[in-house]
Amino acid sequence: MLQLTRPVLRSLTIPRSGRIFSAAPRPRPGQGVDFGPSVWVPALGIFLRGVHSRTFRKGLGSSSEEEAQYNLEGGNDIEALADGTGGWLAHRAEASTPGSGPGTDWINEVFSDPSDEQGADLSATAAFKVPSARLTHPPRILVLYGSLRPSSFSRKLAHECARLLEVLGAEVRTFCPRGLPVRDPALEDHPKVQELRNLSRWSEGHVWVSPEMHGCVTGAFKNQIDWLPLNTGSVRPTQAWQEFDEDGRMKDSNFRDRVVDVMEEYYKFTLIMREHADALVDRFSERKEVAQKGRLLTQAEHLDRTLQPFSLRRQKSSAFGHQPIFQGMAGTSSEEEARYTLEGANDIEPLADGTGSWLAHRAKKDVPGSGPGDDWITEVFSDPSGAQGANIASSAAFQVPSARFAHRPRILVLYGSLRPTSFSRKMAHECARLLEVLGAEVRTFNPMGLPVRDPALEDHPKVQELRNLSKWSEGHVWSSPEMHGCITGAFKNQIDWLPLNTGSVRPTQGRTCVVLQVNGGSQSFNAVNELRRLARWMRMPCCTNQSSVPKAWQEFDDDGRMKDSSFRDRVVDVMEEFYKFTLIMREHTDALNDRFSERKEVAQKGRLLTQAEKEKLKNEASADAGSPAVGSKK
Known part of the structure; x- marks a missing residue:
């Protein structure tokens, strides 16, 4: 999840080095795929999800067999279909040009810095690779946002994130929540519900962007999560109307630099975490349950103690006294440790x-x-x-x-x-x-x-x-x-x-x-x-x-x-x-702590400034403009 708060974008769910990934619906022994609780949640509202084979209609732009399984016909376009599904490339100005958008093409400037104005670029992040990677296809990212307003800033921010991820090398799909019914078990087969779930299965990561209303995410955003259901976070722009131009593009500011930071970190984070998803969701309690019960029980079976009485208490026996596993005192194992012991x-x-x-x-x-x-x-x-x-x-x-x-x-x-x-x-x-x-x-x-x-x-x-x-x-x-x-x-x-x-x-x-x-x-x-x-x-x-x-x-x-x-x-x-x-x-x-905004600051200022130095520069700029600094009294 990503938060934009005053005076700057303040946090991600992967606290600036990466907050982790979410579990996909996984097959249980003897059962089909169900939508279980989240297992992993990366920062930023990212989910690393396993892909499970169900066959769906092959659509446009599928880059792999896995993607083709979860594409809905005609969905890879800018405009939606007659039933309201599709329009997954609505963030593009041209359907065939990844990363394209209306108005000022600032993303191209940030990517390669052709004018040398930024002093930093994203090309190194786009070239980032995980050593000995098993998976070589572009990371598959689903973008969700939380407002149906025509001028929605959460949608504008979501589209900017999608464009950034595309120029970095990701396959991106944006889901439009318009037409998604309020969560009702009777509507499981609704086309928008199936679309959202299929896109989530297809994806390896999520980007979540929501306005804040009444101190929380919007109902429009939460309703999408309720249909999955998975947990992560939100994106909250403060005074967002000042940060976008008439074309819906972000203006040059520290807010925009932070969004770039978040997307490049998220891109690398998804590449890293998808390599290890299986190892991270392999749990002792589930292995134990399968060994003792023959399969993973449903939540209802866990609650029904008459059906599955829970008796895992081990009888103490003198035969099972202390058996040391690792010998030797834990001493300093490296120069780094020795410095702080x-x-x-x-x-x-x-x-x-x-x-x-x-x-x-x-x-x-x-x-x-x-x-x-x-x-x-x-x-x-x-x-x-x-x-x-x-x-x-x-x-x-x-x-x-x-x-x-x-x-x-x-x-x-x-x-x-x-x-x-x-x-x-x-x-x-x-x-x-x-x-x-x-x-x-x-x-x-x-x-x-x-x-x-x-x-x-x-x-x-x-x-x-x-x-x-x-x-x-x-x-x-x-x-x-x-x-x-x-x-x-x-x-x-x-x-x-x-x-x-x-x-x-x-x-x-x-x-x-x-x-x-x-x-x-x-x-x-x-x-x-x-x-x-x-x-x-x-x-x-x-x-x-x-x-x-x-x-x-x-x-x-x-x-x-x-x-x-x-x-x-x-x-x-x-x-x-x-x-x-x-x-x-x-x-x-x-790699995860290497950020565009910091590279840019070093290039322009010669070093990273302290917070006090940044505040001083802000106050000086406000004084030159003839207006009081943010937070100062008149």
């Missing part, structure tokens, strides 16, 4: 100044993944007793083809409570143990002693410790309780100490993130939603799977270990997906 901190107990104890999640300092009490993680890893019917050894063996980095992924774990019996800490420690047995280097930060954010305390030992750990890391695990419908102040305070600026770049950008929450009462998702928003602001690509554990006091035993349940299986799913996601994303951080 504090002496003596790789231990279970803290140092005299309160820092350290990064291995507090372990029961034995030299045994990664060890914990007190029931050693269920060893059982889940290799399933020696056969009780699980599935294991996570295959995820531990996952490797990215032609990977540049061979060291173990470096993960920082943060939690949001100082209580001695904190369930968010217990959850964080279980996540740390799982990641260690999968093969990661893990450090857990203890927030005890971290002062409340105060610029006068920048040199505090706990502040320096937290920042150094974040610099060391390649991914974060965030676990917070929910209090008063939100994350805790103890957690937010840790994040407040992190957003450091180097020029205009957040040093957290590019690090992966995964979010979890614990609840004292019934299940809620307020905290994980807030955590996702934080990750997006910090430009951290966020794993789409997540966990929310209700009545946490029932889900942990006296040793702080999770009891056998569907909630524990979900935590395993989340950690194995996050582990693979981090391996994938760290290979491409440099």
Whole structure:
């Protein structure tokens, strides 16, 4: 998803380095294809979807057999058909010319910078390729927008995005929501419903653009998602009428540069993520269910406990004591890690100044993944007793083809409570143990002693410790309780100490993130939603799977270990997906963080400016124009 807010476009769902992809409807054993919940959500409202073979009429412009399967006859044109379907190339001025549009052809200028006015171009992004890629066809992108007004700015912005993606090399189809009925199960066979679903099956990524109305997306946009149904986000232009000319083209501004940034990042992100979609949606809980039940159950069957009684509790046995999986203390594995390791901190107990104890999640300092009490993680890893019917050894063996980095992924774990019996800490420690047995280097930060954010305390030992750990890391695990419908102040305070600026770049950008929450009462998702928003602001690509554990006091035993349940299986799913996601994303951080607007700024200004310098230039420009700066008082 992409947000344009004042004074600049502020965020994407792939927080500026890539927020991830969404699952396609997938065949279940013994069933046809159904439209299940989203599995992956890339930034920007992108979905990476698997393609499933159903035969549809072959249409114009099909570039591959897969595309032909999902094309509706005559849909690849500028004008719609008699039944209201089609018109998928309405973003073009000429049906045969990808990227064409009315009026000023600024996209051609941005692509190759023939006049040398921009100081940067998009040709390198168009040439971007994933090493050892299995898929070589152009990425297939579906564009959705959320207004039926003739002068709709969300449609204008969607069309500009479509043109940018076409010049980068993507196959793009724009869906017109006019004529799509309001969600009604009786209208499943409506031509517009079938068109939308077929286009979504055809696609490998989505671009979502919506106006904001009453603090939310429009009904016209949400209705399209309800027919799929899948989850991502929105696009919100502020004062959009100032940003488009009479031809519906975007004017030259920092808003337009941000849209270019978003599209080039999204294009590369889709190329990367489609290579690994199968690995990322391969989950322990589903493998376990197939092994135990013979197939994946429907939601109704899960709820019908008389039909399928759920009894997955493993009887404890002395035969299944602790079996270490990885030996050796997790020390510095590279020069990068060594730079940010504090002496003596790789231990279970803290140092005299309160820092350290990064291995507090372990029961034995030299045994990664060890914990007190029931050693269920060893059982889940290799399933020696056969009780699980599935294991996570295959995820531990996952490797990215032609990977540049061979060291173990470096993960920082943060939690949001100082209580001695904190369930968010217990959850964080279980996540740390799982990641260690999968093969990661893990450090857990203890927030005890971290002062409340105060610029006068920048040199505090706990502040320096937290920042150094974040610099060391390649991914974060965030676990917070929910209090008063939100994350805790103890957690937010840790994040407040992190957003450091180097020029205009957040040093957290590019690090992966995964979010979890614990609840004292019934299940809620307020905290994980807030955590996702934080990750997006910090430009951290966020794993789409997540966990929310209700009545946490029932889900942990006296040793702080999770009891056998569907909630524990979900935590395993989340950690194995996050582990693979981090391996994938760290290979491409440099490419995803390479942005047109920043290249342009360096070319024109000699370097990236700080936010204070940008505001000063804005104020000076406003003063020269004889008008007050934005936000200034008269």
